[in-house]
Amino acid sequence: MRNYRAIILDDQQSSIDHLMEHFQKLEQVRVEAEFTDPYRALAYVRVNPVDLVILDVDLQNRIDGLEWMSAFTGKHTKFILYTGYRQFEDDGYMRNVVDVLLKPVSYQRFATAMKRLDTEIRLSMPGNPAQDPDDHANEYLNIRKDGKWNRRLVWFREITHIRSSNGYLLIHLATDPEVLISNASFRSVMEMLPKRKFKQFSRSMAFNVRFFHSFTSGKVRLKHVSEELPAGNLANHASFREFLETNSV
Template sequence: MKLRCLIVDDEQAALNVLTNYISKTPFLELCGAYLDPIAALDVIYKEDVDILFLDIHMPEISGLEFIKLLRGRTKVILTTAYSQYALDGYQLNVVDYLLKPVPFDRFLQAVQKVKDLITVKYQPETPSNTQQPAQIIPTQDHVFVKVDGKIVKVRFEEILYIEGLGNYVSIYTPASRLVTLSTMKEVEDYLPENDFIRVHRSHIIALGKVEYIEGNQIFLANGTAIPLGETYRERFFKLLEENMMNRK
């Protein structure tokens, strides 16, 4: 099954990038790319569209206003150069929020989310395949995390480490521990790869918070000892060495 995609953006260059990405993704099919959001809205009301790539800043109507007119007819992935609208997108139940320039790997991650949601929709609802709404929304220098009905902003620079707890993760900062529904793999994908590294099957640490390593333990700035798994040892020391060289 191919997912039908439509792009709405007031910049031709942005349309070209996403059109190229869609052409390289086997399970996607482009059904339209529009500079005019009103013309695109007419298409969505007349045809089946699975994914809408939507810019936020447009002259005639904003992307956030556009979403309200859709009435849930399609899954929305926002594309924008402005990170400050991530919370608004979260509240409007968008699937993902891509910052321009959009890297191909983040594009693939976003469309895979939609594919998973649509696959689940057409399967019997069981505990193993029930799709949860997004609990973490990444932006350029922070994430929004859903915790106990609240949406909490966490800056990457504040994070000490992250601990996996089955289908949940705990995000530790000097001031708090935030528990949210997510997997370690999902969190790992959202974090800046040069600043965070997985060192154990249930632990991700911030490299900048490492104080010293002793045996198979990594000690962080707050005194917490994190186990260093054998599987992750080589990559950890390699990235640590690269960071030391970059700071000389």
């Protein structure tokens, strides 16, 4: 089985935790993110490529799992429904999902679904796993300014780094000395940014790899940023650690 990226969407954290116990026994599929909010999940997959979405049908929200699938625009992503209601099996298979798992799923049944995932991806994309989309150079954030409908558009490609400070999110740009301030949480904005391009390196900071210069003595240096930024423990930031190790010579 190849290595695949997955997210889980379920309104019950206990159901997510149950699946995560199974995923810990399976190295080939890595859960990149988990969500109880379907709209945050949609924002995440808009900019982060995933191979698999495991989602509940009854999300106790304005949108259910089947509607969420219809709102999803990815071309190569596979779906597995995880539900407590057997009546959703027909709807799921009519939408060509890989599998429908009934709660609480056993590890043996879960492993069978993962093998089906591997088979479907191999058949649909011979020799080529799900691709990353373009580099998101044209993606953006709309930062709220003073006034209900005042907005400042910021392209991802212009952001050098973001940081959380005193309950606010600070957005630093390469193209403007002004530091933009948002009431959004660090976590919610990280879910909107492409993980391939933005690496979290401390509890409250992440940088755009486009502006990375060096990492020395526990500090990150970025182009167009005068100060060195203190990094957290590398053991707690696997994506940043992998970035440093990739193509190392």
